[in-house]
Amino acid sequence: MKGTVxxxxxxxxxxxxxxxxxxxxxxxxxRAGLVDGITQAENDSNxxxxxxxxxxxxxxxxxxxxxxxxxxxxxxxxEALRKLExxxxxxxxxxxxxALGGGLETALVCNYRIAGPAAFVGLPEVNLGLLPGAxxxxxxxRLVGPAEALKMMLTGMHVHAKKALSMGIIDxxxxxxxxxxxxFIQKVSSESENHPKVRDLNEKxxxxxxxxxxxxxxxxxxAKTRKGQFAPGQIIKCVEAAINCDDFNDGMKKExxxxxxxxxNPQREAMIHIFFGERAASKxxxxxxxxxxxxxxxxxxxxxxxxxxxxxMCFANAGIPVHIIDQDADNLKRGMSVIEKNYEFMVNRGxxxxxxKDSVFGxxxxxxxxxxxxxxxIVIEAVYENLDLKEKIFRTLDEVVKKDAILASNTSGLNxxxxxxxxxxxxxxxxxxxxxxxxxxRLLEVVRGSQSSDETMATVMSVGKKLKKASVxxxxxxxxxxxxxxxxxxxxxxxxxxxxxxPHQVDQALESFGMSMGPFRMLDLVGLDLxxxxxxxxxxxxxxxxxxGDQLCELDRFGQKNGKGFYNYNEGSRAPNPAPENxxxxxxxxxxxxxxRREISDEEIVDRCILALINEGADIIEEGVGQRAADLxxxxxxxxxxxxxxxxxxxxANATGMTEVLNKLNKYHELTKSDTFKPANLIQKLAETxxxxxxxxxxxxxxxxxxxSESSVAGNx
Ligand code: 3H9
Numbered sequence: 001m002k003g004t005v006x007x008x009x010x011x012x013x014x015x016x017x018x019x020x021x022x023x024x025x026x027x028x029x030x031r032a033g034l035v036d037g038i039t040q041a042e043n044d045s046n047x048x049x050x051x052x053x054x055x056x057x058x059x060x061x062x063x064x065x066x067x068x069x070x071x072x073x074x075x076x077x078x079e080a081l082r083k084l085e086x087x088x089x090x091x092x093x094x095x096x097x098x099a100l101g102g103g104l105e106t107a108l109v110c111n112y113r114i115a116g117p118a119a120f121v122g123l124p125e126v127n128l129g130l131l132p133g134a135x136x137x138x139x140x141x142r143l144v145g146p147a148e149a150l151k152m153m154l155t156g157m158h159v160h161a162k163k164a165l166s167m168g169i170i171d172x173x174x175x176x177x178x179x180x181x182x183x184f185i186q187k188v189s190s191e192s193e194n195h196p197k198v199r200d201l202n203e204k205x206x207x208x209x210x211x212x213x214x215x216x217x218x219x220x221x222x223a224k225t226r227k228g229q230f231a232p233g234q235i236i237k238c239v240e241a242a243i244n245c246d247d248f249n250d251g252m253k254k255e256x257x258x259x260x261x262x263x264x265n266p267q268r269e270a271m272i273h274i275f276f277g278e279r280a281a282s283k284x285x286x287x288x289x290x291x292x293x294x295x296x297x298x299x300x301x302x303x304x305x306x307x308x309x310x311x312x313m314c315f316a317n318a319g320i321p322v323h324i325i326d327q328d329a330d331n332l333k334r335g336m337s338v339i340e341k342n343y344e345f346m347v348n349r350g351x352x353x354x355x356x357k358d359s360v361f362g363x364x365x366x367x368x369x370x371x372x373x374x375x376x377x378i379v380i381e382a383v384y385e386n387l388d389l390k391e392k393i394f395r396t397l398d399e400v401v402k403k404d405a406i407l408a409s410n411t412s413g414l415n416x417x418x419x420x421x422x423x424x425x426x427x428x429x430x431x432x433x434x435x436x437x438x439x440x441x442r443l444l445e446v447v448r449g450s451q452s453s454d455e456t457m458a459t460v461m462s463v464g465k466k467l468k469k470a471s472v473x474x475x476x477x478x479x480x481x482x483x484x485x486x487x488x489x490x491x492x493x494x495x496x497x498x499x500x501x502x503p504h505q506v507d508q509a510l511e512s513f514g515m516s517m518g519p520f521r522m523l524d525l526v527g528l529d530l531x532x533x534x535x536x537x538x539x540x541x542x543x544x545x546x547x548x549g550d551q552l553c554e555l556d557r558f559g560q561k562n563g564k565g566f567y568n569y570n571e572g573s574r575a576p577n578p579a580p581e582n583x584x585x586x587x588x589x590x591x592x593x594x595x596x597r598r599e600i601s602d603e604e605i606v607d608r609c610i611l612a613l614i615n616e617g618a619d620i621i622e623e624g625v626g627q628r629a630a631d632l633x634x635x636x637x638x639x640x641x642x643x644x645x646x647x648x649x650x651x652x653a654n655a656t657g658m659t660e661v662l663n664k665l666n667k668y669h670e671l672t673k674s675d676t677f678k679p680a681n682l683i684q685k686l687a688e689t690x691x692x693x694x695x696x697x698x699x700x701x702x703x704x705x706x707x708x709s710e711s712s713v714a715g716n717x
Contacts, residue, residue, distance in 0.1 A: 001074060002064065005033025006055070007040055012048045013182045014041035023061035024054045026102050028074035030064075034106075035075050038083045038091075049090040049185035051178060052110060054097060059119065062101025065128065065272055068263065077102060077134050085109035090188050090195040094181040095119040095170065100158075104169075105134040108143070111195035113170040114184060115161040116177045121169055124156035126231050128275055129268035129645060133259030137238035138251040139198040143168050146208045146239050150218040153235045154226065199248045208243045215240055228514045229645050230267045234258040266655060270647025274637060277630030277648070281472045282461055284448075285627055291458040294406070296320060296466075300373030301380050302393055304335025304366065307410055308382035310438025313339055314467045316363040317439070323373050324366040336366050342439065374400045378463065380432055382410040390414065391422045398423035406456055408432040413483055416449040416476045426451040430460050433480060435639045443639030444469035445480050470638040475625045482635045484620060485649070488612035488676050493519035494545035495672070496605055498590050500597035503566040504578055509602035510609060514643025519609070520566040521576055522641075524559035528552055528566075548589050552582065608668055611677060613649040615665060618680035621650075621693065629693035653683075654692040662687040 003020025016037040018024045034052075041047045054060055063077060084091055084106065093099070093107035095115040104121045107113050115121075123132040123140065131137060132153060140149040144167045152159065164170045174180035188195065208214055215236055222232035241254040262268055283289070299315045301308045304326040315322035326332035343357045352360070365372075373379050379401055381393050390409055397407050406428050409419050420429035431447025444464045448457055457473070464471030474480040479487060493506050497520075507518020517525070532553040535542055542550045552558075552565060559565035560574060567576035590597050617632045626632050633648020646652045653661045662679055669677035686692065 001029035001032060002027035003029040003033070005030055005037050007033075007037045009044070009047060010178075011182050011186070012046060013185045014044070014047045014050045015178065015182075016041075016050060016052045017055050018053070018060055019055040021056060023058040023098065024056070024103070025061050025064040026077055026080070026106070027064040027067065028072065030060075031077055031080040032074045034080040035083050038087050042088050047089065048189040049092070050087060051092050051094050051181040051185060052084070052106070053094040053178060053181070056097070058097040058103075059093070059095045059099040060103030060106055061098055062103050062125075063134070065275060068128075068130075068272060069269065081106060081109045081134055085197060085199070090185055092181050092184055094177045095121065095161075096177055098122075098158075101125050101132060101136075102134050105132055105136040105139070107170075108135065108139040108198050111197065112184065112188070114172045114174050114177065114181050115164065115170045117161055117173055117175065119161045119164075119170075119173075120158045121164050122156060122158040123153045124158075126154060126226070126229070126235060127156045127271065129229070129231050129265060129271035130262045131231055131235045131238060131255070131259055133255060133262075135199075135252060135255070137235060137255050138242045138248060140169075141205055141208075141239055141242045142198050142201040143204075145204040146243055147214045147217070150214065150236065150239055151221075153239075154218060154222055154232055205243050214243075227516075228643055230265050231262050234262055267645040270645055270651055270655070273630065273647045273651050274633060274644055277634050278470050280628065281470065281631045281634045282465060284454075284457055284461065284473055287454045287458055291454045293462045294377060294404070294455065294459040296377045296459070296463055298323070298376045299378050299380065300325065300376035300401070301382055302326075302373075302397070303381065303383040304332045305382065305384075306338075306436060307434060307438055309335045309339045309342075310436065310440075311380055311382055311410065311434050312364050313342065313439035314434070314469070316360045318466045318468070319363070320466070321363045321365070323376065324364065325368065325370055325373055326366070327368065329368060332366050332368065336364070339364060370396055370400045373397070374402060376401060376405055378406040378408060378460075380408045380410055382434075385411060385414060387414050387418060390419050394419050394429070395422050398425060404428070406430065406459060408460065410434055411447075413479055416447045417451070420449045420451060427453040428456050430456055431474075431476065431480070432460060433474075433482075435482075441639060442468070442470045443482070443635060444471045445482060445635065445639075446471055446473050447476050447480055448473055449476050470634050472631045472635050473627055475623075477623070477625045481620055481626045481632055482639050484625075485613050485616045485632070485636070486640060488616045489609050490519050490523065491543075491545040492608045492612045492676065493605075494548060495674070496600055496608065497548055497586060498544070498593065498595050498597075499600060500590075501600040501605060502578075502583070502586070504576075505600070505602070506605050506609075507576075509605040512602070513606045513610070514646055516641030516643075523549065524565035524567055524569075524576065525574075527559045527561050529558040529561075544593060547593065548586060551585050551589055555585070557582075607664055608672075608677075610649060610652065611661070611665055611668060614653045614661060615677065615680050615683065617650050617653075618682040618693070622680065622682045650693040654694070658683060658687040658691060 006017040006019055008015050018030055020027055020030050041050045091110040092112040092114055093110040097119055099107050099121045104123055123136045125132050161173050165173055218236050226232045238255045238258050241251040245251040299320055299322045301312045301324045304324050312322045312324050340361055343361050346352045347354055347357050379397055383389055408430050411431055412433055416431040420426035429449055430452045433445035435441035435443045446460050461471050496506055503520035507520050510518045528549045532550045557564045560569055563569045568579045620626045621629055629650040632650050636642035636648050637644050642648055662683055665677045665679040
């Protein structure tokens with residue numbers, strides 16, 4: 001059995017300590033320990049009451065996620081929580097750290113909740129495709145009201161002790177948690193034999209009866225922020241039951257039914273795959289866990305543009321002082337004022353207080369002098385994609401920055417080894433590919449140069465964690481992971497346009513599949529002129545998929561930046577309007593390239609674009625550029641708007657079945673004759689054994705040199 005609960009008696013109070021490192025989930029051993037501990041306390045006539053707490057940094061981080069989809073052992077969570085709720089002696093939850101999901105639900109069956117100052121609570125089940133299925137949907141609305149409870153459950157947000165106190169989720173905050181909780185039990189047990197139960201507090205749910213507003217607002221919020229997800233609707237139905245059922249147990253029954261529906265829904269498996277995938281991605285398979293990590297006390301950023309500013313905000317938000325260098329005083333002034341405005345925007349939206357803004361923005365300094373980053377522990381270059389310029393910057397940094405500092409490039413596709421080669425410390429050089437806007441997007445591709453040391457890699461991965469990024473390692477190979485996959489995806493979107501589809505049809509089909517933004521909206525956002533200008537400069541002919549985009553650029557249609565691209569945009573708006581004037585261009589380019597336009601189904605659009613991702617992904621795994629299939633899923637969800645509830649492209653392939661994937665690849669290979677659909681070796685092998693991505697062992701020689709073209713794949717789009 002996994003985990004345990006320690007039992008000891010102090011000053012007439014039983015202390016139950018959940019011990020299941022590192023975060024104390026409610027595994028079978030913990031559930032059994034809770035049942036045994038409460039029984040023991042009830043049977044001991046010298047015990048006045050119970051203090052329930054957690055060992056280490058967590059109170060209880062919820063149900064054991066690894067148990068979902070398996071047959072549970074030992075007592076059920078329901079049984080353990082009933083034991084706590086109906087204990088004949090008062091029980092106080094002494095919340096020492098995170099009380100999340102089933103952890104908060106455990107605290108809610110206790111008579112009282114006292115928290116340490118660093119504690120935080122939340123019901124984040126929605127992020128796993130689940131709902132709080134141990135009474136959370138019925139009890140939290142009774143404590144904080146249905147509207148606040150819905151907000152917590154639909155966002156999955158963490159609520160810190162102070163706020164939890166003001167909302168009424170906890171009763172007190174204490175510095176000396178166990179000592180004060182013991183005193184608390186001694187006091188309440190001497191004052192009364194009746195102790196409150198959250199299930200009996202009906203006032204707030206009854207108050208909400210008869211008005212639809214709360215539920216309608218919740219539905220609108222879920223539709224906006226959790227498009228395509230199954231669990232949010234189930235959560236709302238549970239709260240509806242909490243509001244309308246006269247008997248608490250009827251609401252619990254409904255919660256149980258809706259929970260099971262979530263549990264068996266494929267979205268649950270997909271989202272839990274990403275939960276574990278993100279944690280696995282942060283580990284580098286051939287670097288020992290105990291590899292020392294450098295302490296990063298100060299960071300430097302070269303370049304105060306959108307990327308540089310966004311990256312600086314990530315460090316400041318994590319409490320790490322950061323210094324920005326730019327070569328141009330006006331640029332620097334503009335860059336700093338953008339950062340300040342971003343923070344002001346957060347203050348105006350109630351996301352931070354004025355004092356918080358002052359202290360965080362106070363961590364960002366700037367100047368024109370490279371000497372000012374000489375004492376930094378890591379310096380990240382974030383200038384535009386030009387190898388000569390980047391090499392020049394790295395030569396300077398190598399001279400001025402202290403010898404043991406890490407130097408990183410935010411390149412989206414240039415050769416990190418070439419950049420490292422101009423320094424005398426190639427072992428301290430890596431790529432850190434942030435995604436724009438860097439202060440918001442969670443993905444961080446960490447590019448491992450052929451000489452990047454284990455310590456450098458381990459340090460950068462730990463920096464990623466501090467910055468709250470989903471960090472994924474890529475070998476230094478063209479396009480790394482994300483842009484290499486994107487290349488085939490956008491190429492297919494463009495080919496579909498040449499073959500007869502229109503941009504809004506392609507976008508709508510892929511957005512209905514769940515992509516947060518269709519490829520043509522994305523291309524308009526990025527700017528169609530990037531690749532076009534690069535090709536003009538180098539005198540290269542566009543490849544077939546780039547022909548329409550280049551033709552649009554010839555007609556001054558660069559995308560959102562000048563109000564017209566694949567779509568038209570009204571002044572100051574990002575909403576795409578169809579551009580019928582482009583249709584003749586599409587027809588002309590198709591005809592000029594001997595392509596007969598035809599009716600194209602939404603199914604073909606989705607199949608071709610998503611298969612392009614999967615097939616390229618399979619090569620990336622087999623070559624060892626990405627460590628594991630789940631890493632690619634983490635990349636696509638956090639950097640490219642792939643729907644989390646489908647678990648990423650590689651998980652989607654697993655869910656589809658490898659034989660079906662292979663059949664479809666063959667079908668589209670036959671239809672298009674494009675190499676994009678020539679089935680990857682790995683897919684053919686897996687289809688033979690009915691295998692899945694993730695079954696294949698990680699490639700042995702992970703530092704194998706890969707031929708690297710100097711061109712940025714992103715620039716070729
Ligand atoms: C639930 O409760 C359902 C109920 O309502 C109803 C049931 C009927 N289980 O994140 P970290 C592992 S659903 C199993 O790196 P941090 C994690 O995989 C649950 N394992 O630490 C990792 O393993 P490894 C609702 C778990 O300090 C290690 O612990 N609860 C669980 O950055 C460290 O994790 C949640 O959704 C778990 N519940 O963050 C909370 N949690 O070392 C999920 C973690 O092998 N957890 N692990 O890679 C979290 O949000 C974060 O882990 C936490 C700590 C904030 C607690």
